Amino acid sequence: MKEQHWGIKVEKSNGEAVRKRLIALGMYDTEFKPVCEDDFIVFPVVSEKESSGEYIFEKRPKKREPARHELIGGIAVMQSDDPGEAEYLLESRPVIHTVLYSKSPVSGEYRTKDFVVLAGENTTKTHYIEYNNRFVIDLSAAYFSARLANERQRIYSLIEKKERILDMFAGVGPFPVVLSEKASVIYAGDINPGAVALMKENIELNHKKNIIPMLFDALDLKGIFSAHSFDRIIMNLPMRSEEFLEVAFSLCKKGGVIHYYTLQSEKGEMLDTLGRYTKGRICEKVVRSYSPAQHHAVYDINCL
The missing domain is CATH 3.30.70.2580 (Alpha-Beta Plaits)
Structure with a gap:
């Protein structure tokens, strides 16, 4: 015009x-x-x-913001099943090679989603960089969220040198890889074999020597480790982590810390439950919005 x-x-x-x-x-x-x-x-x-x-x-054509999406490496995950908008997103962001739509929530024992490729390459696999750490991600094989990057840095800032750490639901290994620089050893496990395979790849990719990847059901950990073995425990299984609390408290040292993640609708929903396990200080923090009715929260728990 x-x-x-x-x-x-x-x-x-x-x-x-x-x-x-x-x-x-x-x-x-x-x-x-x-x-x-x-x-x-x-x-x-x-x-x-x-x-x-x-x-x-x-006149220059007016630019508009593309549809809401989460960017993970070269993959954009849209919230709507809109191939036309996906093509626009692909064209407007040169870094993107694939646009996906998640047609299911996180579900099943392995915590996976079903995806549809809306535009670009027919893949769910990408490379992702977070604070100089590199990861291979396959979204169809294991759940991953780039939105927890700042939370991982927050936990890193709290760690003291040479801590023994347990990640009970490690997925592809983002928490262990980020925290390993300060830890003496990190035992990182998951029940999903696909997640553990990717975690092993990411440990090697980042040249980490103090992370021990494990395939396990977290409910069996009391039979694997002795009581009060860890200075810090990560519990990032927000949809059903409550059932693993007894195991976590049995493995955390006196004076140690558990980072317990959950989905909740109201502030302080888990305080009464957590108070049954410890009289130590409990600090609650909102990590991110999850849905109009829920938010992803973390409780930092001092074990006494």
């Missing part, structure tokens, strides 16, 4: 200097594209005062 608008005509040899000056002074009108006329270039300006006359410019 073309339109008559105020502009300033300058020699091409001075074009870049003039363009920068107009931008710096807030005079450049970004709604229009500049026009070339032989040895001259015409820049659109915001008012008659800065102009040398009126010229015919082509």
Whole structure:
């Protein structure tokens, strides 16, 4: 679409200097594209005062924000089944190679989702970088959320050197890989064989020597480890972690810390339950919004 608008005509040899000056002074009108006329270039300006006359410019197409999505490496996961919007998202973000739609919530013993490829490459696998740590992710094989990146850094900041750590639901290993720099050893397990296979790959990818990947059902851990073995325990299984509390408290050292993650509708929903296991300090924090009715919360529990 073309339109008559105020502009300033300058020699091409001075074009870049003039363009920068107009931008710096807030005079450049970004709604229009500049026009070339032989040895001259015409820049659109915001008012008659800065102009040398009126010229015919082509309007720039208005950009719009793509649909809401979660970006994990080169994969975007959309909240709606909209192939047209997926194509727009793919075109607008060069880093994206695949757009997926999750047609099911996290479900089953292995905590997986079913996905539909809406645009791009036919894959659920990607490479992801988080604070200089690299991960291989396969969303159809194991659950992963990039939205917990800041939470992982928060836990890292709380750790003291040489702690013994247990991650009861480690998935592909994001918490263990991030925390390993400070820990003496991290036992990282999951019941999902696909998740453990990816975790092993990520441990090797980041050259970690103090993470022990394990395939286990967390309910069996009392038969694997002795009582009060760990300084810190990660319990990130928000939909059903309550059933594993007895095991976690039996394995946490006196003075140790459990990070218990859950989905809840109201603040403090788990305080009474957690209070049955310890008289230590319990700090609650909202991690992120999960749905209109629920949020993902973490309780930092001091074991006494």
